[in-house]
Every structure is written in C-alpha cells, then in structure tokens.
Amino acid sequence: MSKDTNIKQADEKSNNSWIVKFGPSPTRFLYKTFLPKTQGLKTHTPRPRRMVLFPILDTMWTKLNEYAQKVTLEHLRIVLWTVLGSSVLVSLLTSVAMMNTTLKKIEVYNHRTELAHQHELEYQRKILLGNNGKPSPMAAKVSGLTPSEIRKAESPPKAPTKPPSSYDEDDSVGPPKAPATFGSSGPSLSKPPSEKKKPPSGFSSPASSSSHAPSPISPPSSPWSSVIHSPSSFSPDSASSTGTDSSLYTPPAGEKKEQRFPKVIIVGVSKCGTRALLDYLALHPNVITANKEINFFTNVTMYNKGPEVYRNSMPFSYSDQLTVEKSPDYFECEMCPERIVAIDKTIKVLLILCNPVDRLVSQYMQLKEKNDLSGVPMDAFEEWAVDPMTNTVRKTVASIRTGMYDQYMTNWFRFFHQDKVHVIDGATFIKDPVGEMRKVETFLEIKHFLTSEDIYYNSTKGFHCMYSRIAKKSHCLGPTKGRPHIKVLPGVYQTLQTFYNPHNARLKSYFNYQMSWV
Numbered sequence: 001m002s003k004d005t006n007i008k009q010a011d012e013k014s015n016n017s018w019i020v021k022f023g024p025s026p027t028r029f030l031y032k033t034f035l036p037k038t039q040g041l042k043t044h045t046p047r048p049r050r051m052v053l054f055p056i057l058d059t060m061w062t063k064l065n066e067y068a069q070k071v072t073l074e075h076l077r078i079v080l081w082t083v084l085g086s087s088v089l090v091s092l093l094t095s096v097a098m099m100n101t102t103l104k105k106i107e108v109y110n111h112r113t114e115l116a117h118q119h120e121l122e123y124q125r126k127i128l129l130g131n132n133g134k135p136s137p138m139a140a141k142v143s144g145l146t147p148s149e150i151r152k153a154e155s156p157p158k159a160p161t162k163p164p165s166s167y168d169e170d171d172s173v174g175p176p177k178a179p180a181t182f183g184s185s186g187p188s189l190s191k192p193p194s195e196k197k198k199p200p201s202g203f204s205s206p207a208s209s210s211s212h213a214p215s216p217i218s219p220p221s222s223p224w225s226s227v228i229h230s231p232s233s234f235s236p237d238s239a240s241s242t243g244t245d246s247s248l249y250t251p252p253a254g255e256k257k258e259q260r261f262p263k264v265i266i267v268g269v270s271k272c273g274t275r276a277l278l279d280y281l282a283l284h285p286n287v288i289t290a291n292k293e294i295n296f297f298t299n300v301t302m303y304n305k306g307p308e309v310y311r312n313s314m315p316f317s318y319s320d321q322l323t324v325e326k327s328p329d330y331f332e333c334e335m336c337p338e339r340i341v342a343i344d345k346t347i348k349v350l351l352i353l354c355n356p357v358d359r360l361v362s363q364y365m366q367l368k369e370k371n372d373l374s375g376v377p378m379d380a381f382e383e384w385a386v387d388p389m390t391n392t393v394r395k396t397v398a399s400i401r402t403g404m405y406d407q408y409m410t411n412w413f414r415f416f417h418q419d420k421v422h423v424i425d426g427a428t429f430i431k432d433p434v435g436e437m438r439k440v441e442t443f444l445e446i447k448h449f450l451t452s453e454d455i456y457y458n459s460t461k462g463f464h465c466m467y468s469r470i471a472k473k474s475h476c477l478g479p480t481k482g483r484p485h486i487k488v489l490p491g492v493y494q495t496l497q498t499f500y501n502p503h504n505a506r507l508k509s510y511f512n513y514q515m516s517w518v
C-alpha cells in the first residue's frame with residue numbers, strides 16, 4: 001500500500017470516525033482514594049475484595065474505551081434517527097388514542113343528553129298528570145320549565161278586552177327564513193290518506209280506527225269535567241263571497257259575541273309559516289283568530305287552572321265563526337294531543353310542514369338575532385348544527401329534533417283521526433297560498449272566500465301580503481318573517497339533508513303525505 005493510500009484512508013477514517021476517549025480509568029481514582037487510607041489505618045496490604053474488583057473495573061473500562069473508539073458519526077446518526085422516529089411514533093399513537101377517547105366521551109355525552117331529554121319528557125308527563133291525575137300547581141317549578149315559562153304560568157292570562165284584530169302587529173318573536181327551495185307541488189293533501197301505515201316502533205298505531213278514537217284521558221281534576229263536547233257549530237256557507245261590505249258577513253240575528261273554545265288549532269311546525277296561515281285565515285269572515293300564541297296546553301299552571309282559562313283567552317266571536325288559535329309549541333309536546341281532545345274531540349288540527357333543513361336555518365336566524373342583541377353571539381350555523389369533529393348532526397339541539405316530524409306526528413295520530421288533521425306543504429304554501437287556503441277552507445267546511453284579492457304577492461316583501469275586504473286594510477307580516485337567510489356550506493346542508501331523509505321519507509310511508517321538498 002502506498003503512502004498516499006495510507007494517508008487517504010487515515011483521512012477518511014478521521015472524517016467518518018468520531019473517536020471517543022473516556023480518559024483514564026476511574027479505578028486509578030479509586031486506588032488513590034481508598035488504598036492509602038487502608039494502608040494508613042490497619043494494614044499495608046490492600047484488601048482482597050478491592051484487589052479483585054478494581055482490575056475487573058479496569059478491564060471493563062478499557063473495553064468500553066475500545067468500543068467507544070469505534071463509534072462513528074454514522075452510528076450516532078442512526079441512534080439519533082431511531083430515537084427521533086420512536087418519539088414521533090409514540091406521539092402519534094398517543095394522539096390517536098386521546099382522540100379516540102375524546103370521541104367516545106362525546107358519543108357518551110350525546111347519548112346521555114338524549115336520554116336525559118327523554119327522561120325529562122317522562123318526568124314532566126308524570127308531574128303534569130300527577131300520581132292520581134292531580135297535578136300540583138307548583139309543578140311548573142320542578143318540571144324543568146324555563147324561567148320565562150314559569151313566569152308566564154304564574155301570571156294568569158287576562159281575558160281579551162276586545163276581539164283581537166287580525167291586523168294587530170305580528171306578535172311572534174321568530175325571524176323569517178329565506179324561501180325554501182321550491183319543488184313541484186305535491187298532490188292534494190286535503191284528503192285523508194286512504195292507506196293507513198304502520199307507525200314507527202315505540203308508538204302505538206295511529207292507523208286503526210279504534211286507536212284513532214282518543215284514548216281514555218284522565219283529566220287532571222274537576223274543572224275538566226265541565227268541558228262540553230259540543231259538535232261544531234259551523235256549516236259551509238255556499239253563498240257568494242262577492243258583494244258589498246255588509247254582505248261579506250252578517251252576524252246571526254240577536255246574537256251577542258262570546259268567547260268560545262277554538263274549533264281549529266294550528267299546532268305547528270314553528271318557522272314553517274304558521275303565522276301566515278293564521279293571518280290568512282283571519283281574512284275569512286267565518287273565522288276569528290287568537291292573535292297571540294296561547295300555549296295553554298304546554299303551560300302547566302295555566303292548564304291546571306282548567307279549561308275556563310283557555311276559553312277566556314279566546315277572542316269574542318259569533319256562533320257561526322270558527323275560533324282558531326295557533327301555538328306551534330304544541331307540535332312537540334307529548335301531552336298536547338291528549339289534552340286537546342279532552343277539551344273537544346271534534347277539534348281540527350292544522351299542521352304546516354316545510355323542509356326541516358330550511359326550517360332549521362330559519363330557527364337559527366331567529367336565535368342568532370336574539371343572541372346578538374343580548375351580546376352573546378352564536379356559533380356559526382355549521383358548527384351549531386353539525387359537530388365538525390365527527391361530522392354528525394347535533395341531535396341534542398332541540399331545534400334539530402323539531403325537524404324529525406314523523407316522530408311527533410305519530411303521537412298526534414294516536415289521538416286524532418287523519419280526517420281531523422290537515423297537513424300543508426310549507427313550500428307550496430309560500431308559492432301558492434291561495435290554492436292552499438282553498439284546501440284549508442274545504443277542510444274546515446267554511447265557504448270558499450279567499451282569493452288573490454285577499455292574498456297577493458308583494459315584490460318588496462318577497463312574500464304574499466294580505467288585504468282585508470272587511471276592514472279595508474292591507475298588511476304584510478312583520479319584519480321578523482321573511483328575513484334573508486345565511487348561505488349554508490353545501491357539505492353541511494347535505495349532511496343535514498341526509499340526516500332528515502329517513503324522517504321525511506316516513507311522511508309518505510307512514511302517513512301518506514307527499515311533500516314537494518322530499
């Protein structure tokens with residue numbers, strides 16, 4: 001081997017090798033420290049144990065030194081990468097495990113909240129009915145009602161001093177939603193479906209005629225026994241609707257106006273056009289509407305006071321006029337159908353349904369407006385409605401559950417025969433309110449009165465407005481109805497749509513209602 005080659009190899013070695021030298025063996029230090037002491041104390045000969053141990057340590061040190069001298073930068077690099085790699089792997093595994101735990105916790109939380117909701121309903125039901133049908137007046141306080149509900153409940157409603165005018169300002173706090181995506185008009189919904197389908201499991205069948213008959217209701221207490229189940233005092237009037245003002249409506253001779261139980265209740269669904277439906281109905285001479293939402297059947301204290309309180313909340317009317325009230329909260333109230341038929345089993349129910357996703361957006365706009373005013377801004381719609389971590393719809397949000405129409409309808413059909421319920425397609429109702437109101441008139445057995453003269457499209461409002469031929473006044477719904485909606489991210493809209501799909505499908509398969517937006 002030439003001198004140059006030797007030099008080159010030496011250079012390479014010095015480049016690649018990182019010579020580690022540990023220095024002198026620590027045994028020298030031990031010898032120095034301990035041997036003189038032992039010599040000085042007892043004997044001049046070192047102790048045999050130390051004489052064996054120190055040379056062994058010495059040898060080990062020398063070997064270690066030899067190995068250390070062979071360590072190259074390459075070895076260190078490998079060790080370093082191995083350590084780094086393992087750390088990254090361990091961190092990743094830990095993160096995945098933590099995420100998994102969090103997801104499970106969320107799932108459990110959702111499940112618990114759902115259960116809690118069911119328990120709350122059951123609890124309220126027990127509280128409201130009481131053990132022997134005798135609910136306590138203080139029930140509201142322990143029944144989980146909101147403070148405002150309790151406050152409302154504690155101040156008994158005053159009888160209206162004048163008949164409410166349908167032209168009073170819109171009292172609903174709800175904001176409007178943007179018009180739903182319109183599909184083609186569904187088939188007529190005015191006829192009860194001939195085919196009766198099975199209800200979802202967990203509910204008794206609304207279909208069989210025997211089960212349609214209101215099940216025996218245990219009215220809470222004596223006030224209820226005074227309720228008279230009188231037959232409807234209305235018959236369709238085939239007289240022409242045209243003519244002079246006085247010919248539009250003539251009260252029965254010698255009659256005085258009275259407060260009467262409603263013959264028709266708009267039970268929901270909130271944000272689907274219930275106010276427009278009520279106000280359109282108010283244009284009819286044979287209809288008198290309660291302008292405020294009475295919420296009698298959901299208000300424990302009010303309900304416990306008995307039916308007279310309900311009657312006293314109604315507007316004054318003549319005997320040939322239908323009293324109509326609307327309280328969309330009834331729709332989700334488990335006890336309401338039963339309580340309503342306990343007052344009058346001939347009562348008719350109007351239910352307006354719209355695309356639950358659009359309904360949800362409308363509801364969100366309402367909540368957002370309220371929250372913004374109170375200085376507590378809401379989450380973005382997308383986060384509020386769908387959990388971004390799991391991409392699952394937040395079923396714990398009450399407004400989301402409202403859109404599961406089939407579940408609530410099943411309860412209604414336990415107590416109402418389908419010929420006592422008229423379902424309106426909310427999207428068709430916005431597009432063609434006159435057509436839909438004609439079906440309502442048929443259902444209510446009142447004369448066909450409303451035309452495009454009474455309900456006309458207002459391009460500024462973007463919705464239909466009303467003209468009362470009797471009062472000779474026009475009005476549109478207030479600014480809280482028909483407000484623009486936020487634009488929902490398409491992915492989130494789709495997730496919500498998919499969530500509601502099975503519920504929407506059941507409107508047809510269980511109840512035979514074909515909605516334009518399904």
Ligand SMILES: Nc1ncnc2c1ncn2[C@@H]1O[C@H](COP(=O)(O)OS(=O)(=O)O)[C@@H](OP(=O)(O)O)[C@H]1O
Pocket residue numbers: 172173174175176177178179180269270271272273274275276328361362363365429430463464465477480481482483
């Ligand atoms: N004529 C007319 N004018 C204004 N708004 C109309 C009308 N007809 C139907 N709608 C739709 O009604 C939606 C409000 O529904 P509700 O009246 O049921 O709301 S509430 O539950 O009483 O708060 C409302 O929802 P928003 O647009 O979100 O306000 C409208 O989509």
